Amino acid sequence: MASDLASIREALNALPGIPCEGEAPVFAEPWQAQAFAMVLTLQQRGVFSWNEWAEELGAQIKSAIAGGDPDDGSTYYRHWLATLERLVARKGIASTEALDRYYHAWDHAADRTPHGQTIELRADDFR
């Protein structure tokens, strides 16, 4: 683990400086808040522990960096969401296939719903 951390640090040396900002909003976009709240809820329900979560999120970030992610904080909630998807799949709560099916259903619902109306999921969105 220690050598692991050392190698991450090494890989990070070449990165640019810290993006100092003022008082940015807590969540840049609504989906980030939703993803955040779902993780909090699942932890409280005992689906996973904070330890497990931190380990998974750390691993996710590490592999994203290896894949060229800038990891400057702007992509943080993407990693958060990917970690959540992976964990619920592994816990047998929502498989990757199920997530995919619902994703396409929502996409379909969004397409057929006129602008300005609330998007609702219907049975025929699952095709």
Add this chain to the structure above:
Amino acid sequence: MQLRVRALETILTEKGYVDPAALDSIIETYETKIGPHIGARVVARAWADPEFRTALLMDASKAIAQLGLEQKVGDHLIAVENTPTTHNMIVCTLCSCYPWDLLGLPPAWYKSAPYRARTVKEPRKVLADFGVTLPDETKVRVWDSTAETRFIVLPMRPAATEGWSEEKLAGLVTRDSMIGTGLPKEVNEVAA
């Protein structure tokens, strides 16, 4: 992203793992009610009340419970005190463990790779990026947070604040001063 989140939320709701109304209330709480002002209250109390300061440094989780603050994330909260000879900084090298219940959600830079990596290697340079210069004789200690153990920095009380109320003192405590990347405001930086 939005669609992926919707897909996830729909399934979790259908299976009874989450309640959309409860999600909304969590979000509202974190957006409006939980923020660094909570940590500032704790720091101001420690400045004003030596007994509380001792209790906080001995067992921060227990001490904040006495203030009626509930610790929701992590098992242990440890308060580390700045002195003329030691300056403390907190970081999470793995991801972004942070005392949310006291400081709200972490700023983007706290979650960034450069902060996570450089704070461990060259804390003084990171402090300089934040505009903080410490005397040469001050040692910098870096505390690496984990999911179980989180830290909060107890900054030094600014000069010329004798006799100030806790409320007034809390106005001097900045978020960054509790992470260790900043110092509390000086008396002349706040309106009289």
